[in-house]
Each structure stands twice: as structure tokens, then as C-alpha cells.
Amino acid sequence: MANYFIIGGSSGIGRHLSVRLAESGHHVYATYNEHRPERDIPDLTYEKCNVLEDEIDIGFLPETVEGLVYCPGSINLRPFIRMKPGEFIKDFELQLVGAVKMIKAAFPKLKASGNASIVLFSTVAVQMGFPFHTQVAASKGAIEGFSKALAAEFAPRIRVNCVAPSLTDTPMAAHLLTSEDKRKANAERHPLKKIGKPEDIANMIEFLLSEKSGWITGQVFHVDGGMSAIKI
Secondary structure, three states, X not given: OOEEEEEOOOOHHHHHHHHHHHHOOOEEEEEEOOOOOOOOOOOEEEEEOOOOOOOOOXXXXXXXXXXXXXXXXXXXXXXXXXXXXXXXXXXXXXXXXXXXXXXXXXXXXXXXXXXXXEEEEOOHHHHHOOOOOHHHHHHHHHHHHHHHHHHHHHOOOEEEEXXXXXXXXXXXXXXXXXXXXXXXXXXXXXXXXXXXXXXXXXXXXXXXXXXXXXXXXXXXXXXXXXXOOOOO
């Protein structure tokens, strides 16, 4: 069984993924920032960690780590003209710089495994271009470029891939799904006519962490209900 490091594993997709991996018999080390979930199953350990801090302590990890997933993010949708440059910087620090710091800290442990996998998050908005998405698209677009460059640099010992979801029913997206009308309208925007579920994204991440994806690196996978590929 593998050792997995899930940054931001306390809610949403990260929580769902952490529980699933632990229930499959893997050892999961998940971080939280403010609210620690109940440790309700074996092999799932939660450690407090703020990715925005200058010093990152990951001494709780074992000597080898087979997989790292960086989940922290934000969805701040507003007109560009109303956004301040500092808001872009803050978002960039959370979504990209935080990932950089965690990967650098965990690199020796990932390298020691000899066959590790890193999974990062993008968004369908990078490829499609939606109004009011400039902040999130800027940060996630940087992550896509970063993940491809890192995949080239880390090959062949560490694979790096990216998952780009569309709207998913998580606490992070709750403010966009506050009524049944909003839920229906958002579902209709997707060719599959439904909103994504955390398990939809966790399925892809679990695959990318496993040896079943051993010949895949440097890719961006669009798990988005068909939004980025087809129009009906």
C-alpha cells in the first residue's frame, strides 16, 4: 500500500479523496487549515498546515511518499474592473505558490519512492474563457504551465498531471449553488446536464495516483461534464 499526501484534505474533493484512499488500505496524510475533521477511519491522519506560512513543517510524513495532491483553491468571480491587483497576488500565492512550497518540501520523500505521482488542480475556465473568471483563470492557467514544465523536469521518476474540473458540488462552490434555480441553470450549461460531484473528480485523481496511469505525465485532464469539448 502507498503513502499519500493530500494538501487540503479536510473538505470537498480533498476530503472525499482522502477517505476513499484510506478505505482502500493506503496510508493517507491530509492537511487542514482551520477545522480538523473527525478521524473516522484507520490510516487517515490529519495535520494542521497553512500553505501561506513561510515555514512549512511536514515532519509528520514518512520517509517515502508515493503521491501528492494539492487541493487548496478559491472561486472568486467578479468583474475584472472591480478587482484589485493585490487580489490576484493573494490568489496566486494560494493556488500556485502554495503548491510550489509543498512540492519542494516533499520532494525528497517523493523522489525516494522511485515512482511517485503529483496531481494539481486547474479549471475548465482556463481553456474556455468565461466572464468574471479572470482571477481564477490566471492562477489556474499558471498551474497548467507549471505542471507541464515540472513533469518534464521530474521525468522519469515522478509523474505530474493536472485535473481541470467544471463546477463541482463542494463547499468551495456553495455560494454559486444557493438555490434550486441556480443548480438547474448551472447543470444545463453542461452537455451532460448535471453538476459535478466530488467523487467524479476523485475518480480521476485516484487513477492518476495509481500505477494504472504509469505511462501518463504532463497532461491536463478535463473532468467537466463535456463542457470544454462539445456543444449541444
